[in-house]
Amino acid sequence: MPIIINIDVMLAKRKMSVTELSNRVGITMANLSILKNGKAKAVRFSTLEAICRTLDCQPGDILEYKSDEDTQ
Template sequence: MPIAVDIDVMLARRKMSVGELAERVGITPANLAVLKNGRAKAVRFATLAALCEVLDCQPGDLLRWEAEDDAAPEAAALRHPL
């Protein structure tokens, strides 16, 4: 998936555990783990806002785009014609 999740980086910078973050954000540790490990298919803006508030960061500190494999540029052009 081209979106990478850097929650681990922010947790380390803030010296905070996953359990503490989950409790302060108001989500289960299991759901936070799904997001943290890049297995989530979506994230609510309210959850993203709560993560940013608790971690004192911007959404771009938690999520970043990574280019997909350049092995098939024609396929990429078909997916993104503009």
């Protein structure tokens, strides 16, 4: 998939656990795991906003586009 989710990178930069992010954002661990592992088909803007607010970052810090040609 050409969309890369960099939540792990931002969590490491903010020294925050996945559990803490889950609690602060109000998203289940299961759904956060699906998003974090790139298995999600979509993400709500409200969820993205809450994640960015909690991690004090921009959407571009979390979402990255790489074409299929770049990943080969």
